[in-house]
Amino acid sequence: MIIQQLSIFLEDKSGRLTELTKILADNDINITALSIADASDYGIIRMVVGRPELAVRVLKEQGFSVHLTEVACIIVPNEPGGLYHALKILTDNNINIDYMYAFAIQSTALAVIRSESISKVIEVLQKHKLELMKASQVYQI
Amino acid sequence: MIWNQDIECASREQMREIQSQRLVKMLGRVYENVPFYRAKLKEKGIEPGDIKGIDQLKDLPFTLKNDLRDNYPFGLFATPQSEVVRVHASSGTTGKPTVVGYTRNDIDMWSEVVARSLTMAGITKNDIVQVAYGYGLFTGGLGLHYGAEKIGAAVVPISGGNTQKQLQLMVDFGSTVIACTPSYAAYLGESIRKEGIDPKSIKLRAGVFGAEPWTEQMRIQIEELLGLKAYDIYGLTEVIGPGVSMECEHQNGSHIFEDHFIPEIIDPNTLEILPYGEVGELVFTPASREAMPLLRYRTRDLTRLHAEKCACGRTLVRMEKCLGRTDDMLIIRGVNVFPSQVESVLLKLAETSPHYQLIVSRENNLDALEIKVEIDEQFWSDEVKVLEALRNRIHHNISSVLGISATIRLVEPRSIERSEGKAKRVIDNRKK
Structure with missing residues (x-):
């Protein structure tokens, strides 16, 4: 991830x-x-x-x-509140984001996130059933 | 351990007394025997009897390296040639070599100051000293050789080069001390690893390194590679050779053997004497030398002197590692700036490589200094806030060391133009 x-x-x-x-x-x-x-x-x-x-x-x-x-790439729905939902989970788990950039394609939006504890980001988001892109997928877009 | 307790721990008053006596005697000798100095002194209206002591040193004329060249080869000798027992010469990369002569007493004095130096590094008659400085016209080899013999150590006069043999003898003889240039020491250390020699078979415990500038980083590297404590020995051919000053175990600057080599720090522009603690050009008067005494020889080395008693018990004045050469000095907004000052700040910051460039320009009739600093591949961040914090730290440290503010520009690694492996340090756009 x-x-x-x-x-x-x-x-x-x-x-x-x-x-x-x-x-x-x-x-x-x-x-x-x-x-x-x-x-x-x-x-x-x-x-x-x-x-x-x-x-x-x-x-x-x-x-x-x-x-x-090392970064993580989250997939959220391309709709109001899509990113908020993901970021709130990180905030609730005391995870700081160093920087981020995002882009949307059709119905989904992708956000690249950098944090000190990137494995924790992945762990927390997966626990909350958020979708993350696999490396193999991202490199092939 | 101290070789010559009486001299090395003398009070300031005693030292000044010794210096005064030697200076007065020397002045008589040069006036009598060296036409060059007689003319210079007459020009200033000074007769030998006018100078009563060290306080009047400031009134005496300076000697420049060019004066030695102009009087090539033996023009500055103060003794008949029959009294001279040896000559040395510094490499003449620009023009003629600089020649110096020694009487029997000069050689004894030189051996004495090198013996004091080696003793500072804890070296005794029980040591085996491998002298890997070049033997010949260069003062390094023979200078260390005579000093090591004087303390009764076993000298291995292998001279420079022939690395395989150096390592073989180092192991077979169990050499405990190596004396060479710091760059050769680092090379020897790397060769030990390359040759697959067991570091346990190397018995070195002290290294006496000099004849070229080196950094604290190099010291750490050499100490690790060779498993010894590295000491800095300072000297210059014009004054005597190695043994003008030496670090003790506290490595808090090098103790100058000022009973023989009277030090001063001057402002290279105004030629005024500067107080202890201020950066300026180092000047030596080797007052006890017989064959070639020099009046206020300008070394072009920039450093500071400190007169406080050292923790080792010695009272000899200490000099810091040379910060650079007067030839490199820039004057920016009336302040003397040396590229080496910038280098020392960067070396202390782990995040930057010591690759930098000073760009001086004039904006609205004011000098402006920009310093390009290459970021280091080892320390790297892709966050602007981290890089900006680094830039601010460099800015702060450089401003406080230079005494003027500079614009810091972070640049890509290896982006500063290098010539022959060395970066071009200064671009001064004010000229013209």
């Missing part, structure tokens, strides 16, 4: 993100989800991709500062 997310430190230099996505394209690696946390002069790219280990290898070879971070 743990998903390996790519985290990449990028200097604020023009064309750097394009360069990054080109390397992934050239290696036939698909991006499932992506978000950018931007500070004044750098950004952190977080993305879920197919074949994350290969992605790390090729990006490192090209001099990128890339690491894998």
Whole structure:
């Protein structure tokens, strides 16, 4: 249930993100989800991709500062209150979220969650019968 | 253990008395025998009799490395050549080599200060000292050799290089002390592992390392690799060679053998003497040397001096590890800034690699300093708040060390341009 997310430190230099996505394209690696946390002069790219280990290898070879971070991906109904229901369970169990990004496709919405205790997130959500994406599913979207 | 209790633990007054006597005598000798100094002193209107003691050292002229080159090879010798029993020379990477001469008494004095140094590291006549500094024109090998013999240790004069043989003798002879450059020590340690030598068969307990700058991180690494306690020995050919100063077991700076090498710290711009505790250029007057006494030799090394008595009982003035060279100094908003100060802050923070670059520019007629810092692959976070906290910590620590504020810019690992493996440390855009 743990998903390996790519985290990449990028200097604020023009064309750097394009360069990054080109390397992934050239290696036939698909991006499932992506978000950018931007500070004044750098950004952190977080993305879920197919074949994350290969992605790390090729990006490192090209001099990128890339690491894998464990995240969880919850599936909630694409309707009002869908995300609330999931987050309330985490709050009730004293779990803090470090960051999150989400996207919706048709009737479902997916939220990528990062927390210090990612295995606890998974355990708690499963206990409450929430659906989580398996790594194999996510990498293939 | 202290080799020369009377000198190494003398009161400040006693030390100043010794220094005064030696300075006065030396001045007579150089005035008499060295045309270069006679001219310089006359220029300042100083006759030998005018100088009564150490308080007047500040009035005397300086000596620069260039002065040694200009008087190549023997122009600064103060004794007839027949009295000289040895010459050494520093590698002349730029121009001619720097030549120094020694009389019999100079060699004895040198052996004495190296004996004091080795004793500081707890080395005695019972030790087997493997001298892996180069023997030859370089002062390292012979300097350590004579000092180790003086204390009665068994000297293995293997000189530098030939790593296989170094390791073999180290095991077969049971060497207890190694003296070499810190980088060679690290290499020897790595070679022990590579060769599959049982660390238990290595009997080393102390290392005497010098002749190049090294960091605390290197010390820890060498101590782990070789299973010994690593000591820093400082020296420079122009002053004598190794044994100008040495760390005791408290490793709280290096004790300068100031009865022979009178230290001062000056502001490299104004040439004014700075008080203890302030960073400036280290200056030595090797007053007891016969063949080649120098007046206020400017080392271009930047450091601080401390005069408080050390926990080891010695009262000799201590110098900190050199912070850098005067040649690297920048003046930003009127403040002296050394790249090495930035480096020392970064080395203390576990999260950054010591790869950085200072970029100085002028904005609205004000100097602006930006420091690029490479984030380290070992410590890594994908959270902005963690990286921002790191940036703030760097900013705070650097501002308090430099005394001026700098903009900190976090950059990708390996993104700072390297030339020959070394990063380019400073870009000054104010010139032109």
